[in-house]
Amino acid sequence: MNRRYLLKTFSLAGALAILPRLRAGEPFIRMEFPVLRLGNMAVTILRDSSGQTDASCLIGATEPMLKRSLPSGKFDSVIQAFLVSTPQKKILIDTGLGLKLHDNLQKCGLRAGALDAVLITHMHGDHIGGLLRNGKAAFPRAQLFLPQEEHAYWSAKAGSTGESARAIASAYGKRICLFKAEALGNLKAKEAPGESANLPAGVRAIAAHGHTPGHTMYLLESKGERLLIWGDLMHAMEIQLPYPEVAISYDVDPVEAVKTRKRVLASVAGSGIPVAGMHNASLNFGRIISTREKSYAIKSHPGA
Numbered sequence: 001m002n003r004r005y006l007l008k009t010f011s012l013a014g015a016l017a018i019l020p021r022l023r024a025g026e027p028f029i030r031m032e033f034p035v036l037r038l039g040n041m042a043v044t045i046l047r048d049s050s051g052q053t054d055a056s057c058l059i060g061a062t063e064p065m066l067k068r069s070l071p072s073g074k075f076d077s078v079i080q081a082f083l084v085s086t087p088q089k090k091i092l093i094d095t096g097l098g099l100k101l102h103d104n105l106q107k108c109g110l111r112a113g114a115l116d117a118v119l120i121t122h123m124h125g126d127h128i129g130g131l132l133r134n135g136k137a138a139f140p141r142a143q144l145f146l147p148q149e150e151h152a153y154w155s156a157k158a159g160s161t162g163e164s165a166r167a168i169a170s171a172y173g174k175r176i177c178l179f180k181a182e183a184l185g186n187l188k189a190k191e192a193p194g195e196s197a198n199l200p201a202g203v204r205a206i207a208a209h210g211h212t213p214g215h216t217m218y219l220l221e222s223k224g225e226r227l228l229i230w231g232d233l234m235h236a237m238e239i240q241l242p243y244p245e246v247a248i249s250y251d252v253d254p255v256e257a258v259k260t261r262k263r264v265l266a267s268v269a270g271s272g273i274p275v276a277g278m279h280n281a282s283l284n285f286g287r288i289i290s291t292r293e294k295s296y297a298i299k300s301h302p303g304a
């Protein structure tokens, strides 16, 4: 975790809005949860795990690329979820593996029953792991928003992810809201097409297929301020920003994942829209810029 960045972006007002039960003697808790304020929203990162991943899982990374961008042969990797607090709702975007999610929510002063909605980017285990507890729905009141292509693909699949998808469907039953995400267009466009109408106010779902067949990003907006939570658009920013053509073995369709990554990067570069992701280890919230070499880099977002 980038401590300097946290110090720079930490907002006391934002943290207090998110952590209503925080007591004065617990400053370490505030540092544990980076917060970005977005108009009337506060977006908090809930980190589930962190470690290092070997570069051998990358697809299409040549020796010169690795030498330049990942000389250690490894990259830092995290798994995280996002808590979005609006004046009306408490929303979770993804649930990580579920290792620390419920402890993290508790530290933020929230019981599982306080969550109104859970939005899922895609149904890999490191994103849906916190949805069930002891085989039951971990969030007793929340609507569960699933991209319809994603749900259809995994529900019909054999293996552990298919089993998880079916167990989740039966545990959440009528609280599941399947939706069709907007096509990936120009993210700079201000007007929101109506297709995301059933999602919570201020949230748009945008298709970013490739990593999985229904992989979806969420664009949050409040009072004209935006944040793109891009899910698994990137796993190793150190190499996939300068070389967006590098894929990863977890991509269901690496070719489509590369196309999507290039389109999203071209769309957000220079737009000022901050971005965040479930596996962005090197910084919490950033802005994409184009570089002279016709690739991309990321800068800390000054927000919060």
Ligand SMILES: [Zn+2]
Residues within 6 Å of the ligand: 124, 126, 127, 232, 278, 279
């Ligand atoms: Zn993932």
